[in-house]
Amino acid sequence: MSGDCAELYQLLDAYVDGELSAGECEQLKSHLVECPSCLSEYERDALLKALVRRSCQCEEAPSTLRAQILTRISTFASDGQTFRSTTVTTVTELD
Template structure:
């Protein structure tokens, strides 16, 4: 956090929101370590807009799971999607 964010609580909150929303699917999937989970959970407890987004994502994920449980995507499609996700995550984190 830079000096401007320390001086402006709203900027610090926006940074916390950005991180929480960026990592919400990792949180939902149990892919974060204990300290990251605690940080995201604490933020969701304090931030109504992020909690609403989390609830929407949880509902969407459950709906997709329920709707698609009988079918499996072809392996070539699954591989292509995973490659695109990996590329997108790398661009966000590694750029």
């Protein structure tokens, strides 16, 4: 694994989850076009996420769990730490 691969590999999960900035997405996309090994890892991760989403589609998260998650996000945000808005979108998609 090259230095670029090791660095960009750390971004794959965030990429699959749609949590990267536009610049990070472009950097990773360019790398995936040129690197079959990383592309394979990306495809595996994307497939796994799709399978989990499909298998859990009929399950609804308990309202207490959703409330706890949203409270933690609010606490995290109010502490002055940054987070991407897609995190909130992903959590609210549990409804």
